[in-house]
Amino acid sequence: MGEKKEKDQKTVAGKKPPQTENIEILLRPKSLEEFVGQAQLKDNLAVYFQAAKKRGEPIDHCLFYAPPGLGKTTLAHILAREMGVNIRVTSGPILTKLGDLAGLLTSLEEGDILFIDEIHRLGRSIEEALYPVMEDFTFYIHTGSRQSGMGSAHLKLAVPKFTLVGATTRAGLLTGPLRDRFGIIGHLGFYGVEEMCQIVLRSSKILGMNLSAEAAGILAGRSRRTPRTANRILKRVRDFACVLTGGEVTADLLKESLRRMEIDDMGLDPMDRRFLLTIIQNYDGGPVGLETLAAGLQEEPDTITDIYEPYLIQEGFIARTSKGRVASPKAFEHLGIKRAVRPVKETSATLFS
């Protein structure tokens, strides 16, 4: 199967990637060994790969769930490489027509991977068509309808044994029947500072930057424990270095770059601070309901729950309660805001004491 490697890593949209996406591809770890952190998941995947290869079978369907930028897509591509198979890439919002699903399924060879990003956003008819495909590799094509008086019938299409890899920001968004059909469910958590340091050093080498260990350490602590964020900041730091110091990335240059990007010493960006400030100033520290908060921030509720909140919760800046979001004393302190003393009734403070 080895010669199939890299044969067919294209997207369904089939657009030619622009230059900047080439950097993204270069930055992406190519093997489990290169993939930093997530030790438990990686160890388990290595076993599943080996076992599947030994049996000469495709690996079981996999679901990866994690906040954005932690490595779900990267893992799907690594899976294809490690197994030496093709990968077809699509996503829940794009895959709306049963005909497109049929096209994708018929293009697969035995053992191939079909990667569905944002799988929680699949339409119902596609999701239901996937159940028998995932279970016994049969795709049912419905023909005729009761309304047309022809009765309903269906053709059976045998699909080669393949692996479906799904990615989602929250496993809880998947319906039970879909989730149950994945044999492997892997969660990726935020990275430790040490792991972020390794990622930063690895990426900086690929970007041709000569980063000192001190500079890498600073960046590791300010990139929301998220590889994608670290890579994004690194690329901008490279720009600042190119213009301000002729390429050298000193700790001073790095601090200046972060200051200009308005990333503070806890790694929070302007949007994070706006989020915390809104809860504190407009809603007295909370609790405030998600919809209200979203309206106040002029953001979609999903953007809040998927992008902003996970890190702020992980770092203890906010808590999610049944009554809504609550800013923690740490958030007040970080923003230098004194909490108003409130009359004795149940307050959010009790949550953190």
Ligand SMILES: Nc1ncnc2c1ncn2[C@@H]1O[C@H](COP(=O)(O)OP(=O)(O)O)[C@@H](O)[C@H]1O
């Ligand atoms: N474990 C890791 N080690 C090194 N780099 C990583 C790791 N995980 C992610 N990255 C980097 O972060 C970027 C974002 O990862 P990606 O897989 O696209 O995240 P997701 O699909 O979860 O949003 C990748 O392009 C890759 O360069």
Ligand SMILES: [Mg+2]
């Ligand atoms: Mg992704």
